[in-house]
Amino acid sequence: MAVKYELIKQCKQSGARLGRVHTPHGVIETPAFMPVGTQATVKTMSPEELKAMDAHIILSNTYHLFLRPGHDIVKQAGGLHKFMNWDRPILTDSGGFQVFSLSEMRKITEEGVHFRSHLNGDRKFLSPEVAMEVQNALGSDIMMAFDECPPYPAEHDYVKKSLERTTRWAERCLKAHARPDDQGLFAIVQGGMYKDLRIQSANDLTSMDFPGYAIGGLSVGEPKHLMYEVLDYTVPVLPAGKPRYLMGVGSPDALIEGSIRGIDMFDCVLPTRIARNGTTMTSQGRLVVRNAKFAEDFGPLDPECSCYTCRNYSRAYIRHLIKADETFGLRLTTYHNLHFLLQLMRDVRQAIMEDRLLDFRDSFFASYGLFDN
Numbered sequence: 088m089a090v091k092y093e094l095i096k097q098c099k100q101s102g103a104r105l106g107r108v109h110t111p112h113g114v115i116e117t118p119a120f121m122p123v124g125t126q127a128t129v130k131t132m133s134p135e136e137l138k139a140m141d142a143h144i145i146l147s148n149t150y151h152l153f154l155r156p157g158h159d160i161v162k163q164a165g166g167l168h169k170f171m172n173w174d175r176p177i178l179t180d181s182g183g184f185q186v187f188s189l190s191e192m193r194k195i196t197e198e199g200v201h202f203r204s205h206l207n208g209d210r211k212f213l214s215p216e217v218a219m220e221v222q223n224a225l226g227s228d229i230m231m232a233f234d235e236c237p238p239y240p241a242e243h244d245y246v247k248k249s250l251e252r253t254t255r256w257a258e259r260c261l262k263a264h265a266r267p268d269d270q271g272l273f274a275i276v277q278g279g280m281y282k283d284l285r286i287q288s289a290n291d292l293t294s295m296d297f298p299g300y301a302i303g304g305l306s307v308g309e310p311k312h313l314m315y316e317v318l319d320y321t322v323p324v325l326p327a328g329k330p331r332y333l334m335g336v337g338s339p340d341a342l343i344e345g346s347i348r349g350i351d352m353f354d355c356v357l358p359t360r361i362a363r364n365g366t367t368m369t370s371q372g373r374l375v376v377r378n379a380k381f382a383e384d385f386g387p388l389d390p391e392c393s394c395y396t397c398r399n400y401s402r403a404y405i406r407h408l409i410k411a412d413e414t415f416g417l418r419l420t421t422y423h424n425l426h427f428l429l430q431l432m433r434d435v436r437q438a439i440m441e442d443r444l445l446d447f448r449d450s451f452f453a454s455y456g457l458f459d460n
């Protein structure tokens with residue numbers, strides 16, 4: 088089996104658990120945050136820097152690499168690990184979400200999705216079979232089934248028809264899976280914000296026995312309490328012996344709340360995206376370092392952080408670089424934000440080990456809300 092989940096410890100206070108996901112390129116300690124490397128790079132970070140902050144796995148996007156440079160070039164390079172010089176695990180999503188969020192002129196049929204590239208308007212087609220061919224060429228350790236992520240809000244009838252097609256597409260992905268011993272294939276549970284549909288989607292997909300299950304269709308504009316509600320009734324329908332991956336999440340509070348509800352894997356562009364406009368995550372909340380108030384502040388971004396950025400550079404210096412549009416400034420804020428979330432997940436795992444995750448949440452939230460810029 089390419090990907091196997093090892094349950095280490097079930098938290099006594101909550102649905103959280105400690106685990107390990109074993110893959111051909113290494114082990115992922117869970118709950119885990121996965122830095123996003125959309126176009127075969129975690130923006131401004133080198134693989135060595137990602138290892139220095141102890142990222143166990145990164146995510147890359149099938150849609151983007153399919154459009155540019157094309158999966159055949161990555162395959163000729165020896166696969167994505169070789170192409171981007173990353174020898175630890177890689178998870179690739181299947182492109183379904185990006186087709187709906189990025190491309191124009193989409194036409195969705197039972198066969199797949201016809202769309203125009205957001206880069207140059209070229210006609211393109213993605214389907215379960217094509218998504219599997221692309222991810223096979225990329226050589227990722229964990230592949231995602233091709234799915235439709237319905238918009239929010241969406242009518243019950245639309246979501247039901249959509250999830251039933253996503254289930255049929257998942258079956259086609261299984262059939263098209265060329266290397267089950269080298270690549271794990273996760274199915275994606277849909278069903279919108281409807282309990283009956285989430286349970287139907289989860290039951291249909293778990294009956295096909297995938298090595299892992301993602302919860303999709305969330306973090307699409309719904310209020311956070313609604314996302315947590317969906318998790319409350321969806322996670323219990325998933326097998327305890329398989330990893331659960333919450334797609335597109337998230338912010339520090341969502342990572343903690345999702346872990347409490349038994350989620351094992353998370354990904355989000357937030358830390359890298361906000362870093363590029365000079366916004367950083369600190370133990371006291373968000374800090375917008377480009378703010379004039381930091382012009383003569385010679386302390387670190389976060390006094391409680393031990394990362395390369397916080398050990399060597401001041402808020403005043405980083406603010407100067409950001410204002411001067413110096414790339415090094417973006418690298419410093421990105422490094423810190425990624426380290427912040429990876430460190431948060433290390434603290435979450437330690438709290439689960441010591442059965443104090445709910446207390447950890449309360450103390451984190453108490454300090455995280457403090458900062459106002």
Ligand SMILES: CNc1nc2cc(C(N)=O)ccc2[nH]1
Nearest residue numbers: 184236303304305306334335
């Ligand atoms: C940023 N939010 C987000 N929601 C997502 C849902 C999916 C999905 N396949 O339902 C994938 C990526 C996602 N990213």
Ligand SMILES: [Zn+2]
Nearest residue numbers: 392394397423
């Ligand atoms: Zn730092």
